[in-house]
Amino acid sequence: MTNVADTTPRATNVHQPLFALVDVNNFYVSCERVFNPRLEQVPVVVLSNNDGCAVARSNEVKALGVKMGAPWFKLKDLEKKHGIVALSSNYTLYGDMSNRVVSVMRDLAPDIEVYSIDESFIRIERTAHLYGGTVPMGHIIRNRVRQWTGLPVCVGIGETKTLAKFANHIAKKNNEFNGVCDVAAMSLDERNQWMRRIDVGEVWGIGRRISERLIKLKIQSVHDLVSADIKRLRAHFGVVMERTVSELRGVSCLALEDVAPSKQQIMSSRSFGTMMHTIELIGEAVAWHVHAAAEKLRAQHSVAGAIYVFIQTNRFRDSDPQYNGGMVVPLADVSDDTRALTTAALHGLRRIFRDGYAYKKCGVMLIELQDKRIRQETLFDDPQARARSARVMLALDAVNRVWGRGTLRTAASGITQRWAMRSENRSPRYTTHWRELPVVR
DNA sequence: TCTGGGGTCCTAGGACCC
């Protein structure tokens, strides 16, 4: 056994990396509350696409024992009993609010990695002294985000990303921290006490499966994990686990990724609002997904070498006959042209579609992505055709940027969109659509 | 009736080669 007290380096050196993790509390719910204060103090959930599952819960809802991802239709009793307000998700609003939070933080500390829609890592070892130290800096970030966007955030600080995550967890669950916790500033005794109190499953990178296996090995708390034999853990669980434990011991293995790497695959898929039976309607949905995915593809200046298309029946209905179909359709030449991708996807769909099933979901994935600017010339290259295609796509994207995705799209994606998802209680897109701006009386 | 969507990384095992 290695004792953590012997191996954890201290933050005495000014050049030692120091990470802050800033995350918005109950992000989607908090966004809704900014524009509708009546939702304060009320139990609120935000539902996934198709109004399926609870993907964000206010503290009041968490206190009722509602789990992340719980199917909404199973919560109807709780809804009646406690007056839970359920909102459809409004990603346009959340995406815009997320950008605002990032721009406030970037102002205060430029070394920032936007990790997800509601979380960012910041390197602070060179900037903290400007704000009077790490914890004061955390409070300044917290207060300014609150004041300028209306959103509540917590800040966790540590010598590694995993420790910053750990500190953030402490800040969120313990009010005495006032939303900012720096584990790098703690004494070893104090840090170990927190590690003894917190379950190993809370560690970033330790999910349900791994934590079950760890508990069988009598590793239950974060402290148990950090004190365990790292070679043995590596043999049992692989290199990812080794990295996690090193990070918890204060050895930084995960760097700040301040420039987002381009995606290696781009997916678009949705459940249908109701079951679909015909290839015509499903084809419209597939074409729509190609439209959405290709837009993202061009935004990151990539081209795809192939497209994967898939259709699925409802896996939750045991009584229904089940069928999952999917196939990869290679493209003759790499492309970012919505029309070429649509042709390929619909070709694939015709191959995988089977009559007589009730389909619930379809989607496409663009794969074998390459940087457009370093693309290979091929034998049958037609530079003129390629230039034409580029101009059409440029115009398509320009129109949709101004007027909204789907304003201009392929005819294949249909007019009526009968496959569209349910979204019965979506709030207005307060910050991005003129007609939906909030009105102050 | 009603059960999300979009990603990444790692590992094991098979195919194939010399």
Add this chain to the structure above:
DNA sequence: TCTGGGGTCCTAGGACCC
């Protein structure tokens, strides 16, 4: 009953994240 050793590449599947 015997049936090398070492390497690469690819894919499927499992685990994780939000």
